[in-house]
Amino acid sequence: MKILIAASEAFPFCKTGGLADVTGALAQVFARTPDAEVVLFLPRYRNVGGGAFSPKACGGSFLIPVGNRVETATMSRVQWGKAAVYFIENPKYFDRPGMYRTAAGDYEDNDERFLFFSRAVLEGAKFIGFKPDVIHCHDWQTGLVPAYLRTLYRIDSFYAKTASVFTIHNIAYQGMFPKETLLKAGFTWLDFTPEKLEYYGGVNYMKAALAYADLITTVSPTYASEIQYRPEFGHGMEGLLKHRTSDLFGILNGIDEEIWDPATDTFLERGYELKSFQRGKAACKKALQKELDLEENKDLILAGVVSRLDHQKGLDTLLRVAPEFADKMQFVVLGSGDPGLADGFTALAAANPKRVAFRSGMDEALAHKIYGAADIFVMPSRFEPCGLSQMISMRYGTLPVVTRTGGLKDTVFYNGEPKDSNGFAIDHADEGQLRSVLGHIVSLYGWRENWNLMVRNAMRGDYAWHKSAEAYIKLFNIAIQRRQL
Ligand code: ADP
Numbered sequence: 122m123k124i125l126i127a128a129s130e131a132f133p134f135c136k137t138g139g140l141a142d143v144t145g146a147l148a149q150v151f152a153r154t155p156d157a158e159v160v161l162f163l164p165r166y167r168n169v170g171g172g173a174f175s176p177k178a179c180g181g182s183f184l185i186p187v188g189n190r191v192e193t194a195t196m197s198r199v200q201w202g203k204a205a206v207y208f209i210e211n212p213k214y215f216d217r218p219g220m221y222r223t224a225a226g227d228y229e230d231n232d233e234r235f236l237f238f239s240r241a242v243l244e245g246a247k248f249i250g251f252k253p254d255v256i257h258c259h260d261w262q263t264g265l266v267p268a269y270l271r272t273l274y275r276i277d278s279f280y281a282k283t284a285s286v287f288t289i290h291n292i293a294y295q296g297m298f299p300k301e302t303l304l305k306a307g308f309t310w311l312d313f314t315p316e317k318l319e320y321y322g323g324v325n326y327m328k329a330a331l332a333y334a335d336l337i338t339t340v341s342p343t344y345a346s347e348i349q350y351r352p353e354f355g356h357g358m359e360g361l362l363k364h365r366t367s368d369l370f371g372i373l374n375g376i377d378e379e380i381w382d383p384a385t386d387t388f389l390e391r392g393y394e395l396k397s398f399q400r401g402k403a404a405c406k407k408a409l410q411k412e413l414d415l416e417e418n419k420d421l422i423l424a425g426v427v428s429r430l431d432h433q434k435g436l437d438t439l440l441r442v443a444p445e446f447a448d449k450m451q452f453v454v455l456g457s458g459d460p461g462l463a464d465g466f467t468a469l470a471a472a473n474p475k476r477v478a479f480r481s482g483m484d485e486a487l488a489h490k491i492y493g494a495a496d497i498f499v500m501p502s503r504f505e506p507c508g509l510s511q512m513i514s515m516r517y518g519t520l521p522v523v524t525r526t527g528g529l530k531d532t533v534f535y536n537g538e539p540k541d542s543n544g545f546a547i548d549h550a551d552e553g554q555l556r557s558v559l560g561h562i563v564s565l566y567g568w569r570e571n572w573n574l575m576v577r578n579a580m581r582g583d584y585a586w587h588k589s590a591e592a593y594i595k596l597f598n599i600a601i602q603r604r605q606l
């Protein structure tokens with residue numbers, strides 16, 4: 122099976138969040154499937170290249186129509202394990218300081234940047250002679266690929282049997298643009314109807330994918346249901362999703378168990394496994410307290426956060442509740458995003474220098490150290506399509522404190538009985554509920570046998586990709602069969 126993955130980010134090349142972890146991991150797990158050949162297409166952003174990977178120019182170029190102009194695309198390639206990674210290059214669109222935005226906001230030409238990328242994926246695959254059986258697209262940035270396949274490329278014999286599968290990682294971001302984008306993207310007014318591309322008078326890339334993809338998946342079973350039946354989760358797409366309910370599947374993400382392995386993690390002060398987690402985590406905690414100039418005290422509960430700073434993550438509730446716990450706990454927060462939240466955590470740390478540390482920006486090394494050192498990981502998300510951080514935490518024996526939503530509900534179990542629990546859960550990102558569960562955690566922490574029982578449950582969980590990868594391959598086969606008919 123020839124699989125083409127089209128995505129706007131993939132670890133280790135470019136990452137703003139879990140999307141990158143997932144597309145990167147999928148490229149590797151699909152490539153290990155017998156008889157699969159995998160290519161991954163990414164934009165060549167400014168920071169790609171150098172380091173461990175040096176993509177080599179493919180030579181030649183091709184043109185992509187954008188409105189009544191044409192733009193040039195070149196490509197470079199790097200072999201990454203068993204997958205080949207192709208970068209679509211155009212300095213005007215991608216050689217910029219940020220991937221999607223700057224501190225001032227989203228790039229104003231994101232419609233052009235990602236219609237260019239989506240179309241260049243289809244032209245690029247032809248350019249290298251890779252005729253995919255299935256194109257697996259991810260989130261709005263690649264939403265036009267399924268639409269192109271069924272419109273502009275409908276009579277293109279190269280793609281006559283190519284199926285498309287679209288995965289929703291976060292339906293809150295849809296790529297909504299004015300109606301003029303329709304023509305820039307090369308569609309005609311005939312495609313501008315509510316069943317196709319039109320959305321409240323404009324063009325919506327996510328909707329385009331949901332209307333045209335052969336099959337749709339999202340990243341957890343609970344989120345698959347929430348986005349169909351709860352408008353506050355569906356963000357306007359619930360009608361279309363219900364209409365396509367028999368084509369929509371929730372497949373839980375996994376984590377890369379080689380990257381996230383406390384036994385071999387070189388960022389940790391001391392590696393550990395199930396049998397040695399007490400000593401290992403104590404050493405990691407001591408080292409992190411020292412590194413961040415926090416009080417070095419092994420008996421204080423250390424609460425960790427590694428997160429995008431965004432309304433989605435509910436961290437404003439933590440910001441309000443944390444001061445009440447600063448005499449009993451320590452908080453280490455690593456986050457990037459919303460400047461208001463960053464200011465809030467900076468102020469909290471300044472007021473409690475020995476109990477609270479805040480670091481802003483993306484920091485891979487510090488993220489690993491926090492997962493290793495912390496006792497609990499706080500993730501009170503308002504919605505969470507899947508969430509990887511709670512699974513990474515559990516693998517590191519760090520008990521997650523989550524809300525019962527999306528993938529958090531599907532992975533964290535808490536019923537008040539330590540023997541059946543692997544973390545803590547509240548119903549909503551609500552100050553009162555967070556206060557109450559943190560209070561419970563403070564009392565339970567002293568009761569070591571029960572605490573360690575929960576840590577063992579968390580560490581024993583299966584967070585690997587194999588089951589989900591199989592589920593994707595099954596769906597790819599179904600989508601491909603449908604195209605043969
Ligand atoms: P989302 O994709 O919504 O941001 P996930 O839980 O699915 O949330 O994935 C987040 C991923 O990004 C995890 O691998 C997490 O460790 C990582 N991450 C988030 N913020 C940072 C940061 N500031 N520095 C390093 N890694 C981060």
Ligand code: GLC
Nearest residue numbers: 139140290505506507508509
């Ligand atoms: C999105 C979601 C997150 C999910 C990730 C990977 O960023 O917010 O919940 O884990 O995609 O699928």
